[in-house]
Amino acid sequence: MYPVTYEADFNPAPNRWTTFFRPLLAIPWLIVAVFWGLLFAFTHFFAWIAITILGRYPEWLYNFNAGVVRFSVRTSAWLYLQTDEWPPFSLSDDPSYPIRVNIASAAASQSRLKAFFRLILALPIALVVAYGSRFVLAGLAVIAWLTIVFRGYLPEGVNAAMTYVNGLDARALGYIAILTDEYPPIGLDRPGGSTAVAATPPPSAPEAA
Numbered sequence: 298m299y300p301v302t303y304e305a306d307f308n309p310a311p312n313r314w315t316t317f318f319r320p321l322l323a324i325p326w327l328i329v330a331v332f333w334g335l336l337f338a339f340t341h342f343f344a345w346i347a348i349t350i351l352g353r354y355p356e357w358l359y360n361f362n363a364g365v366v367r368f369s370v371r372t373s374a375w376l377y378l379q380t381d382e383w384p385p386f387s388l389s390d391d392p393s394y395p396i397r398v399n400i401a402s403a404a405a406s407q408s409r410l411k412a413f414f415r416l417i418l419a420l421p422i423a424l425v426v427a428y429g430s431r432f433v434l435a436g437l438a439v440i441a442w443l444t445i446v447f448r449g450y451l452p453e454g455v456n457a458a459m460t461y462v463n464g465l466d467a468r469a470l471g472y473i474a475i476l477t478d479e480y481p482p483i484g485l486d487r488p489g490g491s492t493a494v495a496a497t498p499p500p501s502a503p504e505a506a
Contacts, residue, residue, distance in 0.1 A: 299468055299477075299481065299482060300400065300471065300477040300479065301366070301399070301400050301467050301468050301470075301471030301472075301477065302398075302399045302467070302468075303370065303397070303399075303460065303463055303468075304396070304397040304398075305380065305395060305397075305456070305459070305460045305463065306380070306395040306396075307451075307453065308380065308381070308395065308451065309450050309451055309453065310449060310450050310451070311378070311380070311381040311445050311450075311451055312381045313446055313449060316378060316381060316441075316442060316445045316446055317442075317446050319376065319378060319442070320376075323372075326375070326376070327376075329368075329386050330368070330372055333365050333368055333369075333388070334365070334369075336365075337361075337365045337474075340358055340361050340362055341474060341475070343355075343358060344359070344362060345412060345413075345415065348407050348409065348412035348475060349409050349412050352406050352407060352408075353405065353406050353407060354403045354404070354475065354476075356403055359403040361388065362474045362475075362476065363388075363400045363471075363474070363476055364387075364388025364389060365388060365474070366400065366467065366471055366474055366476065367388060367389075367390065367398040367400065368384075368386075368387075369470060370398045370466060370467045370470065371384045371385070371394065371398060372384050373434075373463065373466065374396045376438075377434050377435070377438040377441075377459065377463075378438050378441040378445065378451070378459075379396065379441075379456060379459045379460070379463065380395045380396055382394065382395055384396070396463075398467050400471065400476060401477075403476075404477070407475070407478050408478050412475055415472075415473070415475055418480070419469075419472055422469045422472060422473075422480070422481055423473060425465075425469070426465070426466055426469045426470075430462045430465055430466055433458075433462055434459065434462050434463070434466075437458055437459050437462070440452070440455055441455050441459075465481070465483065468481035469481050
């Protein structure tokens with residue numbers, strides 16, 4: 298299993314009002330994301346130097362950078378409507394939250410060469426995330442927003458597609474953050490996520506007269 302995995306509990310009937318106002322409600326999380334992102338710009342550079350010289354990821358740097366990846370993916374999944382539960386502001390793991398980014402412990406040693414050339418090696422997957430999955434996720438969010446606001450439910454197929462895209466993004470961010478030397482796979486994570494939670498079933502279509 299890849300060292301970075303993504304799980305999402307499926308809630309078929311999210312709250313219509315928090316969905317409708319999601320862009321406004323997300324402002325505090327976006328501000329915090331900018332703060333964590335600025336710190337990450339420095340800690341990522343320090344980690345790159347440490348791995349290139351020492352051949353290992355300092356534990357405190359690993360935990361912080363892994364936390365930034367976790368926060369970013371959780372907040373993105375909430376912003377793009379895969380869940381309507383408020384995401385934590387912290388960087389720590391929260392097994393009770395519907396969106397879970399599981400990151401393995403730091404390896405005892407990592408490849409200096411792969412770390413040194415990480416930005417070049419990560420360019421293909423970074424382009425996929427920036428110009429592929431972001432647009433797909435935005436389109437899925439539009440479908441989800443319209444369906445939730447006007448019909449009161451999240452289509453299971455849309456949720457499954459979101460799980461795939463968010464999982465790919467989580468693995469890509471983990472690789473870019475040098476949390477692992479393994480190149481992120483394109484396939485699905487299978488850690489047991491996307492389980493349905495108790496909720497009102499989606500409304501059935503009216504019968505034809």
